Every structure is written in C-alpha cells, then in structure tokens.
Amino acid sequence: SQELEQSPQSLIVQEGKNLTINCTSSKTLYGLYWYKQKYGEGLIFLMMLQKGGEEKSHEKITAKLDEKKQQSSLHITASQPSHAGIYLCGATKLNDYKLSFGAGTTVTVRA
Amino acid sequence: NAGVTQTPKFQVLKTGQSMTLQCAQDMNHEYMSWYRQDPGMGLRLIHYSVGAGITDQGEVPNGYNVSRSTTEDFPLRLLSAAPSQTSVYFCASRITNWGEQTTEAFFGQGTRLTVV
Numbered sequence: 001s002q003e004l005e006q007s008p009q010s011l012i013v014q015e016g017k018n019l020t021i022n023c024t025s026s027k028t029l030y031g032l033y034w035y036k037q038k039y040g041e042g043l044i045f046l047m048m049l050q051k052g053g054e055e056k057s058h059e060k061i062t063a064k065l066d067e068k069k070q071q072s073s074l075h076i077t078a079s080q081p082s083h084a085g086i087y088l089c090g091a092t093k094l095n096d097y098k099l100s101f102g103a104g105t106t107v108t109v110r111a
Numbered sequence: 112n113a114g115v116t117q118t119p120k121f122q123v124l125k126t127g128q129s130m131t132l133q134c135a136q137d138m139n140h141e142y143m144s145w146y147r148q149d150p151g152m153g154l155r156l157i158h159y160s161v162g163a164g165i166t167d168q169g170e171v172p173n174g175y176n177v178s179r180s181t182t183e184d185f186p187l188r189l190l191s192a193a194p195s196q197t198s199v200y201f202c203a204s205r206i207t208n209w210g211e212q213t214t215e216a217f218f219g220q221g222t223r224l225t226v227v
Contacts, residue, residue, distance in 0.1 A: 006153070009151070033215070033216065035218075041220075041221075042201070042218055042219065042220045042221055043201070043218040045215050045216075045217075048214075048215055088153055088154060090154070090216070097142055097159070097161050097207050098144075098156060098159055098167075098169065099142075099144065099156070099159075099203070099205070099216055100156055100169075100170070101146070101153045101154040101155075101156075102153050103151060103152055103153035104151075104153040104154075
C-alpha cells in the first residue's frame with residue numbers, strides 16, 4: 001500500500017483554466033517532492049518542499065506544503081497543452097531515507 | 112555528467128528466464144533505488160540502498176534481488192521472470208544528507224520489460 005494519497009486520480013481541464021492536485025499523508029513528512037512525467041518518458045523534477053508552510057513557484061506551477069507537513073498541493077495557473085502528463089508526489093520521512101510515491105494524477109489539457 | 116544511466120531500454124523475456132537490469136550513476140550519490148511503474152499505481156519502491164554494501168527492501172521486493180558492491184552501480188536481478196513483472200522500471204539516486212536538507216532524486220530513463 002502507498003502511504004501518500006493523491007487526488008484526483010485524473011482530471012481534464014480546458015486550456016487556460018487552473019487546476020490543483022493534492023497529496024496527503026497520515027504521517028509527518030520530512031521532504032516532499034513533485035515530479036512530472038509525460039507518457040512513456042522519464043520523470044522531470046518540478047519542486048521540493050521541506051519546511052512547514054513553504055511555497056515555491058516555477059513559471060505557472062506553484063507547490064505548497066502545509067504547516068503540519070502532511071499535505072501538499074500543486075497548482076497550475078492558466079494550463080497549457082505542455083502541462084499534460086502524470087504528476088507524482090513523493091516524500092521522505094524523518095530518519096528514513098526511503099523516497100516513496102503516490103499513485104499519480106493524470107492531467108489532460110483540452111484545447 | 113551522464114547522471115543516472117539504465118540499460119537496457121527495452122527487454123522481452125520468457126517466463127522463467129533471468130536477467131539483470133543495470134543502473135549506474137556518476138554523481139557519487141549514496142542513495143540508490145529501484146521502482147516499478149504500472150498503470151494507476153504510480154511508482155512503487157522495490158529495493159533501495161543507502162551506500163555500498165547496504166541494501167533494504169521497499170514495498171514490492173518479492174521476485175527481485177539487488178546488491179551494491181560499489182557506490183556507482185545498483186543492479187536489479189530477476190531470478191525467474193513472471194508475467195506479473197511486466198512493467199516499466201526506474202532507477203533513481205540522490206545524496207543522502209544526514210543533516211537538515213533533503214535533496215532532489217535523479218531518475219534514469221526507464222527500462223520497459225515485458226515477460227511473456
């Protein structure tokens with residue numbers, strides 16, 4: 001079983017609209033990672049969060065980690081076809097170097 | 112730097128055959144790991160290592176063996192392939208800091224394995 005729950009499992013968004021993906025853990029996280037994957041390809045690193053309340057942005061993508069470090073969200077503003085793919089959240093726990101992932105969220109952007 | 116290199120990119124095996132998936136990194140990372148990716152399942156951790164001579168099991172270790180004789184290499188062995196092992200396999204590495212900061216994980220391009 002996977003300890004990281006991602007929601008939604010998939011979503012379809014109209015080009016130009018915003019979208020949000022959530023990643024939740026029942027345990028306090030040490031590091032939270034977001035990766036993107038295009039179908040059949042490797043993983044592209046997006047962002048890494050470690051501090052409670054931390055927020056990072058890159059281009060139109062913003063990721064946040066809540067104060068309790070148990071939930072993260074990934075928000076895409078004004079989505080484009082290039083944002084389509086599978087988004088994966090991964091996390092480590094304190095004193096545990098395993099990096100585990102959620103089941104992923106498949107994003108489809110409709111023109 | 113080459114980063115994380117996986118070979119082969121594609122492989123077809125017959126049930127019962129054995130093979131080794133190769134993973135090498137040139138970044139002197141202590142931590143290396145193997146994942147399998149199946150539709151709707153995300154990445155599931157098979158085995159990982161925090162340094163040469165040290166390996167441990169992840170979520171789905173059955174049917175797979177690993178060893179870590181050098182910092183650079185972390186091969187994954189399938190002793191007797193089964194159709195359930197048809198999947199895409201990814202190797203990853205990262206620095207394992209014992210301090211406050213956590214670090215990005217670097218991934219290989221994947222090995223697509225089909226067991227018939």
